Amino acid sequence: MSDPAPLLEARELTRVFRVGGLRSRKQLHAVDGANFVINPGEIVALVGESGSGKSTIARLLAQVYTPSSGEILFEGTPLSSLRSRRDVLAYRAAVPMVFQDPFSSLNPAYTVVHGIMRGLKLHRPDIGPADREAEARRVLEAVGLTPASQVVGRYPYELSGGQRQRIGFAQALAYHPKVILADEPVSMLDISIRIGLLNVMTSLRDDQGVSLLYITHDIASARYAADRMMVMYAGRIVESGPVEEVLGNPLHPYTQLLVAAVPDPRAELTVTAEMAKGEPPKVIDPGPGCRFADRCPLAREVCRTTTPPLLELKPGIRAACHVAADDLGRGEESTGGAPLGAKLAA
Amino acid sequence: MNESVESPELVEGLGTGFSPEPKDGPLLTVTDLSVEYDTPSGPVTAVDHVDLDVGAGEFVGIVGESGCGKSTLLFAIAQLLTSPARISSGEVIFRGQNMVTMNEAELAPVRWRNMSVVMQSAMNALNPVKKIEAQYADAMKAHGVRSRSEIRERSQAVLELVGIDRAHLNSYPHQLSGGMRQRAMIAMALLFTPELVIMDEPTSALDVVAQRSLMLQIKELQQQLGFAVIFVTHDMSLVSHFSDRLMVMYAGKEMEFGPTRKVFDNPAHPYSQGLLDAFPSIRGERVPLQGIPGSPPSLSAMPVGCRFEPRCPLRFDACATVPPELYDVDGVQARCLLHDPAYRDHAPVEVAK
Numbered sequence: 001m002s003d004p005a006p007l008l009e010a011r012e013l014t015r016v017f018r019v020g021g022l023r024s025r026k027q028l029h030a031v032d033g034a035n036f037v038i039n040p041g042e043i044v045a046l047v048g049e050s051g052s053g054k055s056t057i058a059r060l061l062a063q064v065y066t067p068s069s070g071e072i073l074f075e076g077t078p079l080s081s082l083r084s085r086r087d088v089l090a091y092r093a094a095v096p097m098v099f100q101d102p103f104s105s106l107n108p109a110y111t112v113v114h115g116i117m118r119g120l121k122l123h124r125p126d127i128g129p130a131d132r133e134a135e136a137r138r139v140l141e142a143v144g145l146t147p148a149s150q151v152v153g154r155y156p157y158e159l160s161g162g163q164r165q166r167i168g169f170a171q172a173l174a175y176h177p178k179v180i181l182a183d184e185p186v187s188m189l190d191i192s193i194r195i196g197l198l199n200v201m202t203s204l205r206d207d208q209g210v211s212l213l214y215i216t217h218d219i220a221s222a223r224y225a226a227d228r229m230m231v232m233y234a235g236r237i238v239e240s241g242p243v244e245e246v247l248g249n250p251l252h253p254y255t256q257l258l259v260a261a262v263p264d265p266r267a268e269l270t271v272t273a274e275m276a277k278g279e280p281p282k283v284i285d286p287g288p289g290c291r292f293a294d295r296c297p298l299a300r301e302v303c304r305t306t307t308p309p310l311l312e313l314k315p316g317i318r319a320a321c322h323v324a325a326d327d328l329g330r331g332e333e334s335t336g337g338a339p340l341g342a343k344l345a346a
Numbered sequence: 347m348n349e350s351v352e353s354p355e356l357v358e359g360l361g362t363g364f365s366p367e368p369k370d371g372p373l374l375t376v377t378d379l380s381v382e383y384d385t386p387s388g389p390v391t392a393v394d395h396v397d398l399d400v401g402a403g404e405f406v407g408i409v410g411e412s413g414c415g416k417s418t419l420l421f422a423i424a425q426l427l428t429s430p431a432r433i434s435s436g437e438v439i440f441r442g443q444n445m446v447t448m449n450e451a452e453l454a455p456v457r458w459r460n461m462s463v464v465m466q467s468a469m470n471a472l473n474p475v476k477k478i479e480a481q482y483a484d485a486m487k488a489h490g491v492r493s494r495s496e497i498r499e500r501s502q503a504v505l506e507l508v509g510i511d512r513a514h515l516n517s518y519p520h521q522l523s524g525g526m527r528q529r530a531m532i533a534m535a536l537l538f539t540p541e542l543v544i545m546d547e548p549t550s551a552l553d554v555v556a557q558r559s560l561m562l563q564i565k566e567l568q569q570q571l572g573f574a575v576i577f578v579t580h581d582m583s584l585v586s587h588f589s590d591r592l593m594v595m596y597a598g599k600e601m602e603f604g605p606t607r608k609v610f611d612n613p614a615h616p617y618s619q620g621l622l623d624a625f626p627s628i629r630g631e632r633v634p635l636q637g638i639p640g641s642p643p644s645l646s647a648m649p650v651g652c653r654f655e656p657r658c659p660l661r662f663d664a665c666a667t668v669p670p671e672l673y674d675v676d677g678v679q680a681r682c683l684l685h686d687p688a689y690r691d692h693a694p695v696e697v698a699k
Contacts, residue, residue: 049553049555049556050524050552050553050556051523160641161412162641190411190412190580191411191580191581191582191621191624191625191637192411192620192621192624192637192638193637193638193641194624194637195624195626195635195636195637196636196637196639198626199634199635199636217553217554218554219554219628220625220626220627220628221626223626223628223632224626224632224635244632247628257555258554258555259628261554261555261557261558261559262554262628263554263557263558263581263583263584263586263587264583264586264627264628264629265582265583265586265587265610265622265625
């Protein structure tokens with residue numbers, strides 16, 4: 001975490017959207033004050049419910065949206081200082097995106113190498129026209145489409161969903177990226193082929209040295225593929241840390257709910273219906289306070305009045321929760337209660 | 347939940363045209379059902395001689411990958427197939443009547459009142475330009491409910507049954523969250539308190555928390571109202587805690603069918619094992635997984651022997667040529683030669699008994 005220059009860094013990243021009619025002043029806080037880093041050679045999972053702001057973060061990082069406030073730094077350089085087309089292109093090549101739906105993200109009118117070749121032409125001036133085909137084959141084989149010769153001349157409709165999504169990763173890989181932003185890359189695929197794609201992601205990390213931001217709502221797959229994990233709720237990052245620690249001993253009550261909601265045929269049914277029934281709030285003109293407070297079984301007065309900061313409560317693990325902070329002796333006010341685990345069990 | 351649910355008239359629903367006399371035998375019996383799709387190069391079989399029975403109040407899960415015929419089977423049961431698909435053999439006996447031979451006029455009163463269907467994508471299944479209330483009213487009017495107050499009362503009741511405030515009767519689908527839309531769809535299916543509710547991947551568009559909450563709700567409603575459920579999903583772990591029996595389908599055939607717990611604890615078919623192993627767990631060791639390499643066979647080029655043979659880690663010579671029967675393995679039906687006494691010794695490795 002203390003590397004001199006992380007690949008990507010977000011500082012107080014915020015994006016609000018105006019919602020409602022023409023004269024409406026209402027603002028939807030999609031992402032609110034997010035701070036995080038992505039280091040070289042790691043897979044960071046960003047998990048949360050739909051509407052929690054995961055995809056907005058990906059789009060901010062991909063420069064589809066501009067931040068309302070806050071800053072994104074790439075290898076120490078603020079993105080807002082990128083002015084020339086060359087710099088912007090270089091950034092886009094270094095941080096490409098893979099989309100959720102492999103059925104609509106490939107152009108059906110062209111063979112699958114078309115997208116890869118275009119990317120090579122635009123982003124890889126070091127590779128001459130003669131060598132592009134060979135490079136296209138290399139990236140196809142890197143994502144497990146072997147032999148590449150069987151795939152190059154095909155149209156998207158001739159490929160299965162899993163193969164198409166591999167094409168998506170091959171396109172991203174062709175740009176010689178540093179970080180791939182993968183927004184729910186497997187959620188449209190069958191369970192039986194998801195694992196194959198997750199294995200592609202880990203091999204991109206291990207063999208190609210690429211970092212990935214893996215956005216998903218499936219925390220079991222996040223655990224399978226990722227090194228670190230960030231949990232988002234209603235526009236805020238509520239917990240982050242190494243995957244095993246976060247899932248093994250979740251500090252934030254929302255992370256605990258997420259962990260309990262994962263269907264596990266080998267375990268007993270645990271989550272209580274009451275806790276699961278809530279819905280994430282629409283974050284329109286929010287006041288202060290913890291956004292999970294209304295669903296939280298541990299909520300106190302302070303939770304509704306003061307926004308909990310994301311604090312490092314254990315080495316490498318950050319959580320934004322008054323209750324957890326108190327219990328670990330890091331809160332501003334002490335309530336001297338029982339440990340968190342005991343309270344949840346009660 | 348709320349108190350009104352306890353009141354008897356709600357639980358009974360509107361008088362169903364039929365008397366709910368207790369029946370011997372299962373509520374639904376599907377025998378030898380096949381569905382063919384006509385293609386330019388001749389008919390292909392999407393559902394191949396499937397047998398299935400569902401008892402009153404039972405929860406039956408059907409799992410398998412996309413393209414295995416799960417949805418086609420559901421549509422065939424509900425008589426919703428449209429050209430080029432058609433039922434080429436078999437019968438569907440529901441409440442003692444063969445649905446396959448009934449015409450539209452005969453089917454109309456049974457649908458929705460006695461058997462309702464919850465479609466996969468609520469966003470597409472609900473009419474985006476009509477309020478929830480109007481959509482519920484449409485369904486009830488089509489089944490002869492005239493009284494406005496009756497329609498209103500029942501609409502409010504079913505919506506509250508699924509935990510949505512009655513104020514949302516005045517909402518359009520886009521004003522509801524994904525989970526609420528899906529619950530509104532389920533409420534719609536319960537307008538007449540049917541005996542059988544068929545659900546085609548109702549939760550696949552939702553995230554884990556909403557998914558779990560919806561599953562708990564379906565189970566709760568089912569126990570309260572006593573309807574039977576056929577639940578199709580590709581996510582095997584989702585039904586693990588909810589279904590009584592589980593059918594694993596592959597390439598149009600049932601590969602394994604038995605009590606859910608048994609199928610999970612001791613999968614008798616390598617395909618079931620493969621589906622189970624495709625899941626990363628959030629507990630225990632982190633182990634590398636492979637999923638099931640390859641994809642289901644094309645309907646027009648079915649393997650001669652076992653349909654799973656090309657992908658099966660336990661295949662042996664005979665698998666390529668001998669189509670397996672359904673064998674009874676400790677109370678579970680499994681379609682795998684490993685359970686045939688004549689071939690059992692060929693197993694390359696130890697398999698579940």
